Amino acid sequence: MCGCNAHQSQTNVVPQPGREVLSLRVEDMTCGHCAAAISKAIETGLPGTQVAVDPASKLVSVRGGTDIAAIKALVIKAGYTPSTV
Secondary structure, three states: OOOOOOOOOOOOOOOOOOOOEEEEEEOOOOOHHHHHHHHHHHHHHOOOOEEEEEOOOOEEEEEOOOOHHHHHHHHHHOOOOEEEO
16 A cells, blocks of 8 residues: 555546446545556456546546456455445
């Protein structure tokens, strides 16, 4: 987990329309570095998903993943604490 607050906010590619979006709140995501780590963890662990992150609002949206438990597990493995929105 990164607590440096030195990185700019980062939002990854906006997911494509037409696929279900699952959203999580990650209170300990504080910067663009955190956002990138979470995005990479989800996209690597669940190929074919698209992740949009917003450190300012602490929201992570995942398109293409249908298993919220698997997504949460990947975020936890990356060192963060997800909760359902």
